Amino acid sequence: MESWRVKDSSGADTEIVWHDGPQVIIRPLENVKYRRGVPKIGRLPWIGIDMTLTEVELRERASKGIYNLEATQAAIKFARTTPNDVEQQQQEADMFDSGETTELYDITEVYVYWDVDGSGVPVDLLLTVHMDSGSILKQQYNTLGVRNITSSRYVHRPFALTGRGTxxxxxxxxxxxxxxxxxxxxxxxxxxxxxxxxxxxxxxxx
CATH class of the missing domain: 1.20.5 (Single alpha-helices involved in coiled-coils or other helix-helix interfaces)
Structure with a gap:
């Protein structure tokens, strides 16, 4: 669900929902980190997907209880002020200054198998992490029974997680x-x- 928390004319908090349903988000391959050699997403010991958020988005999610408030406050101190390689290429393609300040926050969603209770049986966890501050913004069990990620391939390659594109x-x-x-x-x-x-x-x- 996509929503926004605002104050109405009387000063009371209200939540506006503009999308309530499934949403497909495409992440480029350079934003996905995983251990090579395993051809199935569900078999990977861990897989992380990078995304960028603004300070407003971080504070909004913390105010809703989606992210841990203390971890969010620690992450906000580490704003990134320079573009990464992919962003620099995009800015140059759009005819912007390649050194433009971004003031974004690099957030990584990580699926990882971990033995939580020491029973010897690892369970699948979903962690939302801010690497620069070492903060875990959100942690939960993956109760779906499957990782909510799929690989979109134009031409499949046998025993490979990625395929071949045009x-x-x-x-x-x-x-x-x-x-x-x-x-x-x-x-x-x-x-x-x-x-x-x-x-x-x-x-x-x-």
């Missing part, structure tokens, strides 16, 4: 097009320079 599939063809294009440019440049190749024994020059 960019990888057409990379060799794009390389061939680039080489051919460069050859045409070189030939056009050479033809337009009006150069004459002669031997020294032909009598031209000194």
């Amino acid at each position: 960019g990888q599939m057409t990379e060799s063809m794009q390389t061939e097009v680039t080489v051919t294009h460069n050859m045409r440019n070189d030939n056009a440049k050479t033809a337009g320079m009006r150069m004459l190749a002669v031997k020294r024994s032909a009598g031209f020059g000194a």
Whole structure:
């Protein structure tokens, strides 16, 4: 459920709900951390998904009781003021200053198997962590019986968690097009320079 907590004209707190239902969120592969070599999400010892939140969003979730208040206050002291590599590339593509201050907070949602009670049987936990401050904003058991993550693949690869996308599939063809294009440019440049190749024994020059 997506909602926002505001004050009405009388000063009383009220909650406005604009979405109540399932929501699909796409995370790029560079924002997903997991141990390689395991082809199934449910078999991974741990898997973490990075996301960014603003200070307003952190405070809002803490006021609703979604995040631990003390952990949120500790995380707010560690605002990130420089873009990461992916954000820098996006800013350059959008013709923004690549060093623009972001003032975002890097939050990681981690599914991890852990022996909580020392019984020798690990259970699946869902932790919301702010790595920079070492704060656990939220912790809960994964009671769904399945991790609420799926891998979207264009072409499946056997025994692999990730697949192949259209960019990888057409990379060799794009390389061939680039080489051919460069050859045409070189030939056009050479033809337009009006150069004459002669031997020294032909009598031209000194």
